Amino acid sequence: MSDELTRLLTETLRSRETDIGPMPDLTANVLRKGRAARNRRLALGWGATGVAASAAVVAVALLGPVGRQLPNPGPANSRMPSPTVTSTATSPSTPAQNADEDPLMTYAGKLPMGPPIDLIPRAEKRGTKIVVVTADHVVTLPADTVMAYDLTPSAEGLLVTTHAYGFTGGGPDPDQALYLIHPDGSLTRLHKGPSEGLAVDPTGKRFAIAESAGIGAQMGTPVRITVASLSTPGKSISHTAPTAAASLLGWTTQGLLISDTSRTWLWEPGASSETEILGVGYASVMPKDPGRLLVATGKADNPTKCLHPYTVRDGKMGPELTCGPGLVWTVSPDGRHVVVGSRVVDVATGSVGPELMNGLGPSFPHWEDSTHVLSPVRGSDPQGQPLPAIWVRCDVTSGACEQAPIPGSNGTSAVIDW
Amino acid sequence: MDERVRDLSAFIDARSCSLLRFAYLLTGDHGLAEDLLQSSLIKVYLTWGRIRDRAALEAYTRTVMTRTQLSWWRRPARRELLGVELTERVVRDHHHDPERDQVVERDELWALLATLGPRQRAVLVLRFYEDLSEAEIARVLGCSAGTVKSQLSRGLARLRERMPAETRTRNTLMEEPR
Numbered sequence: 001m002s003d004e005l006t007r008l009l010t011e012t013l014r015s016r017e018t019d020i021g022p023m024p025d026l027t028a029n030v031l032r033k034g035r036a037a038r039n040r041r042l043a044l045g046w047g048a049t050g051v052a053a054s055a056a057v058v059a060v061a062l063l064g065p066v067g068r069q070l071p072n073p074g075p076a077n078s079r080m081p082s083p084t085v086t087s088t089a090t091s092p093s094t095p096a097q098n099a100d101e102d103p104l105m106t107y108a109g110k111l112p113m114g115p116p117i118d119l120i121p122r123a124e125k126r127g128t129k130i131v132v133v134t135a136d137h138v139v140t141l142p143a144d145t146v147m148a149y150d151l152t153p154s155a156e157g158l159l160v161t162t163h164a165y166g167f168t169g170g171g172p173d174p175d176q177a178l179y180l181i182h183p184d185g186s187l188t189r190l191h192k193g194p195s196e197g198l199a200v201d202p203t204g205k206r207f208a209i210a211e212s213a214g215i216g217a218q219m220g221t222p223v224r225i226t227v228a229s230l231s232t233p234g235k236s237i238s239h240t241a242p243t244a245a246a247s248l249l250g251w252t253t254q255g256l257l258i259s260d261t262s263r264t265w266l267w268e269p270g271a272s273s274e275t276e277i278l279g280v281g282y283a284s285v286m287p288k289d290p291g292r293l294l295v296a297t298g299k300a301d302n303p304t305k306c307l308h309p310y311t312v313r314d315g316k317m318g319p320e321l322t323c324g325p326g327l328v329w330t331v332s333p334d335g336r337h338v339v340v341g342s343r344v345v346d347v348a349t350g351s352v353g354p355e356l357m358n359g360l361g362p363s364f365p366h367w368e369d370s371t372h373v374l375s376p377v378r379g380s381d382p383q384g385q386p387l388p389a390i391w392v393r394c395d396v397t398s399g400a401c402e403q404a405p406i407p408g409s410n411g412t413s414a415v416i417d418w
Numbered sequence: 419m420d421e422r423v424r425d426l427s428a429f430i431d432a433r434s435c436s437l438l439r440f441a442y443l444l445t446g447d448h449g450l451a452e453d454l455l456q457s458s459l460i461k462v463y464l465t466w467g468r469i470r471d472r473a474a475l476e477a478y479t480r481t482v483m484t485r486t487q488l489s490w491w492r493r494p495a496r497r498e499l500l501g502v503e504l505t506e507r508v509v510r511d512h513h514h515d516p517e518r519d520q521v522v523e524r525d526e527l528w529a530l531l532a533t534l535g536p537r538q539r540a541v542l543v544l545r546f547y548e549d550l551s552e553a554e555i556a557r558v559l560g561c562s563a564g565t566v567k568s569q570l571s572r573g574l575a576r577l578r579e580r581m582p583a584e585t586r587t588r589n590t591l592m593e594e595p596r
Contacts, residue, residue, distance in 0.1 A: 005574060005578055005581075006546055006574070008524070008527055009527060009546045009574075009577070010546045010547070011524060012523075012528050012531075013443055013546055013547040014547065015524050016439070016442065016443060017439050020435065021435075022434065022438075023438055023455065023456075026434050026455070026459070027426075027430045027431060030426070030430060030456060030460055030463060031423060031426070031427065031463065033456070033460050034459075034460045034464060
C-alpha cells in the first residue's frame with residue numbers, strides 16, 4: 001500500500017481534529033430524547049430490532065431539511081436493540097411524578113377511571129416469562145423470549161413474532177423468530193432470523209416474511225421475501241426485493257405490499273415482476289378489505305405527505321384525507337376511521353373528528369373495538385426510573401378519554417401487545 | 419440517580435469531543451456530525467441495559483456511529499447531499515513553500531474524501547484515524563474482512579486517481595497498492 005498516501009491521509013484526518021469544538025447541551029439532549037424515545041418504545045412494545053409492535057400502525061419516515069434533520073431516534077429508523085419491556089402493572093391511581101418532563105403522563109394520570117381492558121388474544125409479561133393469552137390457552141413462549149408482538153390471526157392459528165435476549169451491536173437480531181400457535185395451544189416455529197415484516201394472505205392459509213440480511217452480511221444485501229403455506233411451511237417460494245431497505249406492509253388482493261419508504265410496490269408471489277404504485281411512499285392495507293389501501297403520497301425529499309384511499313385492482317386514488325409532515329396513522333378495525341397523529345378522520349368523507357388526548361396522543365394506538373383506541377402511557381421519573389404504566393382509552397367519535405385498568409394484574413403482569 | 423443516567427452522562431462528558439471528531443471525519447460536515455453523534459448516543463441510551471461490557475462502551479458507540487452514518491446515507495435526500503462534488507480546488511501559487519504545500523495537500527485530500535462513498539470513507543477513517551485492523555473494521559461494519567480489504571484498496575486507489583498530478587508527483591503516490 002502506498003505509504004505516502006496513507007501517511008498523508010493519516011495527517012489529513014488528524015489535522016481536522018482542531019475543526020471540532022464541544023457540543024453544548026449534548027448530555028442533556030441525549031438524556032431527554034433518549035428518555036422520550038424509550039417511553040415511546042415501551043408504549044409501543046417495540047422489539048429488539050425495532051419492528052413495529054402493531055401491524056396496523058403505519059409511520060412515514062420523516063425526512064427533514066437535508067443534512068440538518070436529526071433522525072427520529074425512535075424505532076422506525078433504527079435497527080438497534082431496545083431494552084426489555086419493563087414489567088410494570090397498571091396503577092391508575094399513581095400520580096404522574098415527572099410533570100415537568102412528560103405532559104402525557106400528567107394528562108393520563110388525571111383521567112377518570114373507565115372499565116377494564118379485557119382483550120383476547122394478547123401478549124403479556126408474567127414474571128420473567130412472556131405468554132400469549134388466547135381464548136382457550138395461555139401459551140408460554142420459549143424461555144429466552146423477551147418480546148412478543150404482531151399477533152396475527154390465520155386459518156391455522158395465531159402468528160406471533162418474538163425477540164430473544166441478544167446484544168447485536170446495532171445489527172439485526174439473529175434471535176428474532178416467528179411462531180404459530182395452533183388452536184390446541186401448541187407452538188411451531190416458522191422462521192428464525194431478522195425480518196422486516198410479516199403478512200398473511202387474505203385466505204389466511206399462507207404467510208410471507210421479509211427476511212433481512214443477518215449479522216455478517218454485506219451492507220446493502222437485498223431483503224428476501226419468502227412465502228410459505230402455514231400448513232406445510234417447509235415448502236416456500238422466495239423473491240428478492242430490489243432494495244435492502246424493503247419492508248413488508250401487508251397482503252392485498254393483488255399481492256404483497258412492499259415499501260422502502262420512498263417507493264411502494266405490489267408483488268404477486270411467483271410473478272417475475274413487480275407493480276409500482278407510483279407516487280406513493282408508504283401504505284397500509286385496509287382492515288377487512290385487502291383490495292383497498294391507505295397510501296401516503298408526496299415527494300421523497302418533502303416531509304409533508306398526504307393520505308388517500310387507494311384501490312389496488314384499478315389503481316384508483318381516492319380524495320385526499322389529510323396532509324402533514326411525517327404522517328403516522330392507524331385505521332379502525334371496521335375501516336371507517338383513521339387516527340392521524342391526534343386527529344380522527346372519517347375515511348369515507350375526509351371530515352376531521354375530535355382531537356384525542358389534548359393533542360398529546362395517542363402516539364401509537366391499539367384498537368379495542370372500532371370506536372375505541374387504547375394507548376399505553378409509560379413514563380419515567382427525572383432519574384430515569386420507570387413509572388407504572390397508565391392505559392388510556394379514547395372514543396374516536398366523541399374524543400372522550402379515560403383510564404383503562406388491566407384486570408387481574410398482580411403487579412407483575414403487563415399487557416405488551418395484541 | 420439512575421445508573422444509566424449517571425454512567426452515560428459521565429461517558430458523554432468525558433468522550434464527546436473525541437466522538438464528535440470521529441463523527442466529523444465520517445461525515446465531513448459539522449452539522450451532520452452533531453446529528454450523527456446525538457442520534458448515536460440516543461441509541462446507546464436505548465440499548466444501555468444490553469451493554470454488558472461497559473469497558474467497551476466507546477468502541478460500541480463508534481460502531482453505532484459508523485452504522486448509523488451508513489444507514490443515513492442510504493436515504494435519497496442524504497445521498498444527494500453527500501454525492502455532491504465537494505472538491506473545492508485550492509488555488510496554488512507557484513512559489514513552493516513546503517509548509518503551505520502540506521496544508522494545501524491536506525485540504526485537497528480532505529475534499530477528495532468527500533467524494534468517496536460512505537463505506538469507503540468509513541473504512542479509511544477506521545483504518546487511518548482509529549488505527550483499527552481489517553478484522554476490527556469488519557466487526558464494526560458487520561461485514562467480512564475481505565470486503566474491508568477491497569474497500570480499503572478501492573478507496574485508496576480512488577484517492578490516488580483523483581489527486582492532482584502535482585501532489586502525486588511530489589509525494590510519489592503513483593505506486594499501486596499491494
